[in-house]
Amino acid sequence: MATLTIPEEKYIELYGPTPAHTPSGGWDNGEPDKLVKTHCCFCGVQCGIQLKVKDNKVTGFEPWEEFPVNQGKLCPKGVKRYLQNDHPDRLLTPLIRSEDGFRAAGWYEAMHKTAAAIKDIQAKHGKDAFAFLGGASMTNEKAYLNGKFARIALQTANIDYNGRLCMVSAGAANRMAFGVDRAANPWSDIPLAKVIILTGTNLAECFPILTDYVWRARDAGAKIIVIDPRITPIARTADLFLPVRPGRDSALANGILHVMIERGWTDEKFIAEHTHDFDKVRELVKRYTPEVTEKITGVPAASIIKAAEMWGPAETSMLLHARGIEHHTKGVENVLTYINLVLATGRIGKPGSGYGTITGQGNGQGGREHGQRCNQLPGGRDINKPEHREFIADFWGIPEPELPKQGLTACEIIDAIERGEIKGLLSISFNPLVSIPDSNRTRAALEKLEFFGCIDFFLSETARYADVVLAGSLQEEDEGTVTTGEGRCVRLRNSVSPPENARVDWKIICELAELLGKEKFFTYKNAGEIFTELTAASKGGPIDYSGMTYEKIEQNMGVFWPCPTPEHPGTPRLFEGGKFHHPDGKAKFHAYEYRPPAEDVDPEFPIFFTSGRVVSQYLSGTQTRRIGGLVDQYPEPLCEMHPLLAERLGIKDRDVVRVVTRRGDITLPAQVVKTIRPDTVFIPYHWAGKKAANQLTNRALDPISKIPEYKVCACRVEKVR
Amino acid sequence: MTNGDLEFFLDPSRCIGCQACVQACAECGTHRGQAMIHLEYVHRPTGVQTAPVVCMHCEDPTCARVCPADAIKQDDHGIVHSAAKPRCVACSNCVIACPFGVPKMKTELDLMMKCDMCYDRTSVGKKPMCATVCPSGALYYGRREDIAAMRRETPVNEFQFGRQTVRTKVNMMTAPDMRALPFEVLDFLPWEGKDFDPFELTRAGAPDVAASAVWEDFLPASEEAPARCGSHCQCHP
Numbered sequence: 001m002a003t004l005t006i007p008e009e010k011y012i013e014l015y016g017p018t019p020a021h022t023p024s025g026g027w028d029n030g031e032p033d034k035l036v037k038t039h040c041c042f043c044g045v046q047c048g049i050q051l052k053v054k055d056n057k058v059t060g061f062e063p064w065e066e067f068p069v070n071q072g073k074l075c076p077k078g079v080k081r082y083l084q085n086d087h088p089d090r091l092l093t094p095l096i097r098s099e100d101g102f103r104a105a106g107w108y109e110a111m112h113k114t115a116a117a118i119k120d121i122q123a124k125h126g127k128d129a130f131a132f133l134g135g136a137s138m139t140n141e142k143a144y145l146n147g148k149f150a151r152i153a154l155q156t157a158n159i160d161y162n163g164r165l166c167m168v169s170a171g172a173a174n175r176m177a178f179g180v181d182r183a184a185n186p187w188s189d190i191p192l193a194k195v196i197i198l199t200g201t202n203l204a205e206c207f208p209i210l211t212d213y214v215w216r217a218r219d220a221g222a223k224i225i226v227i228d229p230r231i232t233p234i235a236r237t238a239d240l241f242l243p244v245r246p247g248r249d250s251a252l253a254n255g256i257l258h259v260m261i262e263r264g265w266t267d268e269k270f271i272a273e274h275t276h277d278f279d280k281v282r283e284l285v286k287r288y289t290p291e292v293t294e295k296i297t298g299v300p301a302a303s304i305i306k307a308a309e310m311w312g313p314a315e316t317s318m319l320l321h322a323r324g325i326e327h328h329t330k331g332v333e334n335v336l337t338y339i340n341l342v343l344a345t346g347r348i349g350k351p352g353s354g355y356g357t358i359t360g361q362g363n364g365q366g367g368r369e370h371g372q373r374c375n376q377l378p379g380g381r382d383i384n385k386p387e388h389r390e391f392i393a394d395f396w397g398i399p400e401p402e403l404p405k406q407g408l409t410a411c412e413i414i415d416a417i418e419r420g421e422i423k424g425l426l427s428i429s430f431n432p433l434v435s436i437p438d439s440n441r442t443r444a445a446l447e448k449l450e451f452f453g454c455i456d457f458f459l460s461e462t463a464r465y466a467d468v469v470l471a472g473s474l475q476e477e478d479e480g481t482v483t484t485g486e487g488r489c490v491r492l493r494n495s496v497s498p499p500e501n502a503r504v505d506w507k508i509i510c511e512l513a514e515l516l517g518k519e520k521f522f523t524y525k526n527a528g529e530i531f532t533e534l535t536a537a538s539k540g541g542p543i544d545y546s547g548m549t550y551e552k553i554e555q556n557m558g559v560f561w562p563c564p565t566p567e568h569p570g571t572p573r574l575f576e577g578g579k580f581h582h583p584d585g586k587a588k589f590h591a592y593e594y595r596p597p598a599e600d601v602d603p604e605f606p607i608f609f610t611s612g613r614v615v616s617q618y619l620s621g622t623q624t625r626r627i628g629g630l631v632d633q634y635p636e637p638l639c640e641m642h643p644l645l646a647e648r649l650g651i652k653d654r655d656v657v658r659v660v661t662r663r664g665d666i667t668l669p670a671q672v673v674k675t676i677r678p679d680t681v682f683i684p685y686h687w688a689g690k691k692a693a694n695q696l697t698n699r700a701l702d703p704i705s706k707i708p709e710y711k712v713c714a715c716r717v718e719k720v721r
Numbered sequence: 722m723t724n725g726d727l728e729f730f731l732d733p734s735r736c737i738g739c740q741a742c743v744q745a746c747a748e749c750g751t752h753r754g755q756a757m758i759h760l761e762y763v764h765r766p767t768g769v770q771t772a773p774v775v776c777m778h779c780e781d782p783t784c785a786r787v788c789p790a791d792a793i794k795q796d797d798h799g800i801v802h803s804a805a806k807p808r809c810v811a812c813s814n815c816v817i818a819c820p821f822g823v824p825k826m827k828t829e830l831d832l833m834m835k836c837d838m839c840y841d842r843t844s845v846g847k848k849p850m851c852a853t854v855c856p857s858g859a860l861y862y863g864r865r866e867d868i869a870a871m872r873r874e875t876p877v878n879e880f881q882f883g884r885q886t887v888r889t890k891v892n893m894m895t896a897p898d899m900r901a902l903p904f905e906v907l908d909f910l911p912w913e914g915k916d917f918d919p920f921e922l923t924r925a926g927a928p929d930v931a932a933s934a935v936w937e938d939f940l941p942a943s944e945e946a947p948a949r950c951g952s953h954c955q956c957h958p
Binding site (some may be wrong): 022643671673 | 734735737739740741742747748750753754765766767768769770771847848850855856857871872873910911920921922923
């Protein structure tokens with residue numbers, strides 16, 4: 001039983017989050033010993049940054065203007081990211097649960113306790129009763145290692161990662177439409193576009209660096225169309241804003257395509273030569289007249305027609321989307337209906353023309369490529385395909401039948417823990433208590449675990465429930481590679497070594513494998529050896545890194561996959577010449593009828609609830625709630641609502657309100673603003689406990705991607721005071 | 722490297738309010754955790770427009786002129802500095818007099834502090850922190866010909882405040898020399914100026930709710946008059 005042993009305030013006092021305001025050594029910390037050219041630890045842009053290092057501590061930063069993607073630009077998170085180093089909350093030694101919360105432990109005891117628990121649970125309940133949860137903020141090397149560790153050392157089918165909450169709808173849709181899961185274009189194509197659709201992406205807050213790419217396109221005369229229930233900063237200056245009702249995205253895309261077809265703005269030659277199934281889509285969207293689409297989406301018919309008029313005949317175009325259309329029980333369908341808009345014009349695989357998804361996490365792309373997903377093996381291989389299974393089993397040197405089959409996805413693992421089917425969990429860089437919907441149920445599940453081990457650098461809210469916490473490494477304490485949202489694999493440099501008794505993550509995993517008797521599979525002397533192995537494992541797979549080396553990546557400031565040979569320069573733009581990655585080289589249209597969200601408004605819960613991010617916080621806030629300047633910028637969640645709604649409810653700006661759903665409630669101040677639909681309220685999700693927006697959200701899953709429906713459920717709002 | 726031909730350009734229309742500039746300003750070597758740049762919402766209840774304000778570094782700085790203690794100095798590069806600590810009497814004359822609202826009195830320090838264009842960086846050929854990190858290009862430090870080639874807007878560095886003409890080192894980007902953008906975001910908000918019911922979907926018989934069968938309930942039957950896409954619509958022959 002993994003219940004808390006001390007009050008929440010006591011955990012905060014002992015382990016934070018403590019907001020750090022001043023750099024290591026204070027503002028007069030002197031000249032650094034060195035400047036290390038590396039990348040930011042936060043989102044999928046992976047901005048180049050130089051970290052100042054003095055006495056094995058990161059003491060500040062200097063912009064890295066030569067790195068071509070961001071050219072020295074940073075968002076506030078990047079500016080302050082160095083403050084996570086030499087932090088008062090840093091875990092400096094393993095911890096073991098005690099009556100007073102935790103006690104410091106040695107590595108021998110912590111590791112043997114963990115290994116013994118794994119063996120005990122698996123002996124009693126079977127291999128799959130022990131699950132592994134990884135993360136997409138970690139390097140490619142660790143993503144690969146996590147997958148191999150789970151399959152060979154734990155021998156469990158139940159390994160998944162927090163990208164399940166992030167990129168999987170886009171990934172599944174990309175594979176279905178194009179036969180490969182990667183942004184189709186480098187971001188350098190954005191400024192060349194003449195029209196840009198940004199749908200369900202709060203780009204300026206979640207991917208701030210791309211704002212400049214979009215603005216550069218606008219400077220060159222591009223029209224910008226933004227589709228969102230909220231007027232986000234990028235929407236403010238859009239040429240056309242479509243204020244879509246939450247949960248109606250696929251209907252809107254079908255409606256825009258309807259007008260494009262009627263006006264003849266489709267590339268019939270491209271469709272005939274390079275795609276399948278357009279006829280089904282053509283038939284389907286006949287019903288989505290502007291008026292019908294307006295009824296479903298709440299977007300005026302005139303705006304739908306205008307969007308088609310801007311998008312349809314354009315010379316070049318880019319369509320970018322993010323979680324706004326993906327965090328739905330029809331997330332995959334939403335993405336595919338928007339991909340239809342791209343394929344119908346034939347504007348893909350060309351300079352200034354194409355498509356991409358905005359990756360949320362630092363290694364949102366690479367973290368989903370190398371086998372830490374329940375349905376995937378290294379090289380983007382499919383765990384259910386016999387030839388893929390045989391290749392990897394052979395590569396690893398194990399008999400194919402010993403390679404576990406497809407297991408459960410992240411939310412399903414939490415569900416299975418709640419049902420008592422999974423008894424033990426090892427998690428790394430994942431804070432599900434904050435990030436998974438319906439957090440009251442997540443807490444109940446954690447309390448049921450017979451054993452819970454965590455590898456992390458700060459004690460996250462989830463890690464409070466752990467039996468053993470293994471003090472791992474921050475991004476700057478290890479080296480490796482990550483693959484950015486445009487498919488560019490970049491090099492992270494070791495800036496400092498882990499402090500005191502903390503260890504590099506991959507060494508912890510390898511040592512655990514040794515204690516489980518599988519040391520011969522995990523004999524790496526450094527991260528570079530893991531990279532060499534993962535590139536070899538990817539050879540010939542759908543995601544081929546086999547021509548990459550650390551040296552080549554550094555020399556080129558990143559290499560785009562596929563890169564199948566040492567001479568190959570990498571592939572910044574996919575699908576050139578209309579060649580897609582399905583076996584027959586063609587792309588596929590998908591005809592999806594609009595269907596409502598899992599939970600829609602009704603008289604009892606009459607208001608749409610949606611969630612998202614703010615610019616100063618990152619994911620579950622494990623890092624950013626510990627950085628003072630970022631905490632000051634947006635200290636706690638607010639409930640955004642339109643004055644029309646506020647007036648009906650008798651609520652004024654900064655009144656305290658209670659937002660209630662069928663799953664939970666949250667009490668917080670109201671922010672009354674005209675930048676949101678009047679039928680919708682918004683709360684950002686970065687906070688824990690009573691401030692967690694995910695107390696409210698619905699853990700209903702997309703049937704294909706198994707992503708939960710963060711972006712729409714039904715709530716009611718009451719004034720408290 | 723000298724940066725004699727590099728200038729500062731400010732374009733609030735590009736600002737996304739992310740505060741990277743504010744966070745970075747505090748990191749500039751001599752600022753020691755104090756941000757000098759200001760970033761404010763213009764009016765958050767109605768929109769997300771924000772405006773970054775750096776010191777405009779006037780040719781003839783009003784703040785220095787009104788300082789009774791002669792604490793505000795302009796250097797050879799035209800940079801107007803924060804008040805000199807030994808001289809500043811914390812009277813706030815400069816705060817009141819500056820036409821751009823730049824100087825702020827730091828009461829805890831008894832000192833007026835303001836943007837110094839990161840002179841410790843700019844004097845050695847680096848860009849100011851804020852303009853280096855700004856993700857949207859609202860703050861730009863570079864050559865006049867470069868920004869002219871990139872942007873639609875044009876730089877202005879002369880301002881008229883009543884009878885006072887103020888010429889500044891920092892440039893403000895002004896509206897592009899083109900006709901107004903053809904669309905306005907608010908035009909596309911269906912609830913603006915209308916009797917919009919936030920609870921419309923919860924009424925009995927409302928269109929598109931999970932409880933109702935979406936298509937049967939509100940789609941026009943095929944024999945009814947079809948909805949049309951526009952004047953060219955061929956949807957329902």
